[in-house]
Amino acid sequence: MATIRLCPDGRLIEAPAEMASFLEGEGLTCRNWDVSKLREGLRGNYTLTEAEKAEILAVFKEEVESLKAEGGYVAADVVILSEKTPDLETLLGKFSREHHHSEDEVRFVVDGHGIFTIRGRSGRYVEITVGPGDLITVPAGTRHWFTLAEDRRIKCIRLFQDPSGWAAIYDDAPARGASVQT
Numbered sequence: 001m002a003t004i005r006l007c008p009d010g011r012l013i014e015a016p017a018e019m020a021s022f023l024e025g026e027g028l029t030c031r032n033w034d035v036s037k038l039r040e041g042l043r044g045n046y047t048l049t050e051a052e053k054a055e056i057l058a059v060f061k062e063e064v065e066s067l068k069a070e071g072g073y074v075a076a077d078v079v080i081l082s083e084k085t086p087d088l089e090t091l092l093g094k095f096s097r098e099h100h101h102s103e104d105e106v107r108f109v110v111d112g113h114g115i116f117t118i119r120g121r122s123g124r125y126v127e128i129t130v131g132p133g134d135l136i137t138v139p140a141g142t143r144h145w146f147t148l149a150e151d152r153r154i155k156c157i158r159l160f161q162d163p164s165g166w167a168a169i170y171d172d173a174p175a176r177g178a179s180v181q182t
């Protein structure tokens with residue numbers, strides 16, 4: 001279950017009903033899929049083969065297809081960030097700069113945790129910590145940044161509306177338009 005912390009005052013929203021209505025008011029969505037149906041070897045393992053990644057996508061085929069139909073997504077893949085990721089700190093340095101995308105950023109967390117800080121519709125920044133089973137959508141054009149949580153690892157299914165055109169547009173000016181996939 002995701003947790004929400006409001007910025008800058010740090011107030012936590014934990015009650016599911018309050019969380020749902022708050023997110024809706026800010027134009028954000030966070031849902032939950034049943035991650036327990038994945039076999040053990042696919043969880044807690046951050047060095048998956050391409051076949052194992054395909055197996056994860058196959059287990060969630062129904063959910064992914066339904067989301068594709070709902071949001072116009074055309075492709076899905078599995079991405080892993082862990083201590084075994086080459087140049088992890090460089091990547092995190094890019095992800096943690098405020099940016100937005102011309103399409104939705106959709107992540108279903110299979111394992112590990114991540115922290116999205118997102119500028120909601122009201123202009124307020126909201127810190128959403130996601131973990132196993134959480135499906136988060138950052139709508140196109142919405143400013144945000146991302147970092148890992150204390151466990152320093154995450155494994156996600158990503159969905160794309162146009163994988164070839166997906167890139168970060170930085171909101172802190174200098175490298176505007178630089179391409180980086182989170």
Ligand SMILES: [Fe+2]
Pocket residue numbers: 099100101105144168182
């Ligand atoms: Fe992003």
